[in-house]
Amino acid sequence: xxxxxxxxxxxxxxxxxxxxxxxxxxxxxxxxxxxxxxxxxxxxxxxxxxxxxxxxxxxxxxxxxxxxxxxxxxxxxxxxxxxxxxxxxxxxxxxxxxxxxxxxxxxxxxxxxxxxxxxxxxxxxxxxxxxxxxxxxxxxxxxxxxxxxxxxx
Numbered sequence: 001x002x003x004x005x006x007x008x009x010x011x012x013x014x015x016x017x018x019x020x021x022x023x024x025x026x027x028x029x030x031x032x033x034x035x036x037x038x039x040x041x042x043x044x045x046x047x048x049x050x051x052x053x054x055x056x057x058x059x060x061x062x063x064x065x066x067x068x069x070x071x072x073x074x075x076x077x078x079x080x081x082x083x084x085x086x087x088x089x090x091x092x093x094x095x096x097x098x099x100x101x102x103x104x105x106x107x108x109x110x111x112x113x114x115x116x117x118x119x120x121x122x123x124x125x126x127x128x129x130x131x132x133x134x135x136x137x138x139x140x141x142x143x144x145x146x147x148x149x150x151x152x153x
């Protein structure tokens with residue numbers, strides 16, 4: 001399998017979805033398209049690569065065989081391989097886009113301006129959980145109680 005090609009396609013596709021999320025109007029059709037066409041497609045790409053990789057049906061470049069997820073050395077070996085790194089990256093791309101979509105929708109719900117959302121979305125894209133924490137801290141500014149600020153609605 002050409003892991004460089006799979007990586008490039010997935011990465012560029014995800015970046016296109018992020019540009020759409022950040023700049024396009026937040027109409028239902030666009031948000032639904034991002035959910036199914038962006039996150040859903042990345043999740044499918046992950047599924048059709050991780051299952052054969054885990055079962056040893058395809059070689060990820062780590063020498064063949066099923067990867068060992070029960071030890072740090074096994075995970076390091078998998079992620080050090082082209083296939084493992086690519087599949088791991090697709091995993092990040094799908095979940096970070098999912099979180100970004102939630103942040104954008106929630107920020108719209110609470111009336112945060114797009115100019116304030118875009119830096120947060122950039123943090124979600126680049127640093128995942130840190131971006132989510134930053135958004136939750138920002139959202140706290142619109143609530144009286146901590147519980148209201150951190151419960152995902």
